[in-house]
Amino acid sequence: MTDPAHRAGHVAVIGRPNVGKSTLVNALVGAKVSIVSNRPQTTRHRLLGIATFPHGQLVLVDTPGLHRGLGSSTASAMHRWMNRAARGALEGVDAALLVVEAGRWDEEDTLAYEALREAGVPVVLAVNQVDRIKDKAALLPYLGEATRERSFASVHPVSALKRQGLESLVASLLELLPEQPPLYGEDEITDKSQRFLAGELLREQLMRQLGAELPYATTVEVESFAEEPGRHGPLYRIGAVIWVERDGQKAIVIGKGGARLREIGSRAREQMERLFGAKVFLETWVRVRAGWSDDEAALRTLGYHD
Known part of the structure; x- marks a missing residue:
């Protein structure tokens, strides 16, 4: 056969x-x-x-x-x-x-x-x-x-x-697919970069841990993503901004004494380390940009491209 x-x-x-x-x-x-x-x-x-x-x-x-x-x-x-x-x-x-x-x-x-x-x-x-x-x-x-x-x-x-x-x-x-060789290498799992995936994993924790409405007023922008040698393999240093639309939302994301932001960052970092197979050092900041979700120009600068 x-x-x-x-x-x-x-x-x-x-x-x-x-x-x-x-x-x-x-x-x-x-x-x-x-x-x-x-x-x-x-x-x-x-x-x-x-x-x-x-x-x-x-x-x-x-x-x-x-x-x-x-x-x-x-x-x-x-x-x-x-x-x-x-x-x-x-x-x-x-x-x-x-x-x-x-x-x-x-x-x-x-x-x-x-x-x-x-x-x-x-x-x-x-x-x-x-x-x-x-x-x-x-x-x-x-x-x-x-x-x-x-x-x-x-x-x-x-x-x-x-x-x-x-x-x-x-x-x-x-x-249903045409007969042809693989379109991607056997070890490739997505077309997105590690930088993009890092931002998404942080946004996932925002969706999971905040209230029913607030996640839709948040987005994540990865400002820095660097790989450097570590003691036991590569180390990723990642800096990310969580954007919200109002000062009150910023306070909710940060939480009392910064507790909620630390929890969000910690869980996101664990997911990144699992996906990347490497140690991750993650820094996060929360900033306000009024009306970003209804601003076409703002969306483009934050990585939302057709």
Whole structure:
């Protein structure tokens, strides 16, 4: 028997906010390339997660969640930018992966499906978080409803968190890709730099540890990123600014006696060391820039580029 042909290509990962797209990308890649939290719209940037297997390579395009109204005139500049990034991810891909939450389908899932249908690419449906469904028999009528009058190349109940159902999902996605050599090296897991990933890991802790609203008024700018030799290997010295929009928000991020900022920085540093495999020295500052999230020019200077 001959080995199957090697396939490689780009797959857009699309869905409404907070259905576990980034968790699924990380599970397929086998490393943390996209930050996650229980807050909707944690992902703000389009990034590639590169998942390499013996007979193929998935270049997964992780995107901000599509949200009805994000492109409207009343949405903030940040929200309009995120919607453009999500829709722009569909350009030039070979296939798409629509991620939905098991047991739920609403108008935003329909919005995501319609965007994929307009793009004209084959779509695989991943029904995520099936581990939360206690009565598995309830999945059958849900799957029937979700697929009624909608065209999918295949349907896969999965749990990204528990890494269940991923093998058959990978096989189905690879079948949709062209026969060609890998597009990236075997040891590459993302197209983003370590500097970018450091900023994202710090922002992840802001999303995880602050209140329901404040994370959306924060962003991170890595001002310095230097690698130098250490006693037991490389050492990264990173300086990062946490931008907020008001003085009151600055006080919340810093916390009493600086306790909250120290906790945020400590947890972010631990994640950086785990991802980079090296010692990290992290310094953080909190600064105010009024209205940055609704200022197109400010967004560009803070790294939000189309």
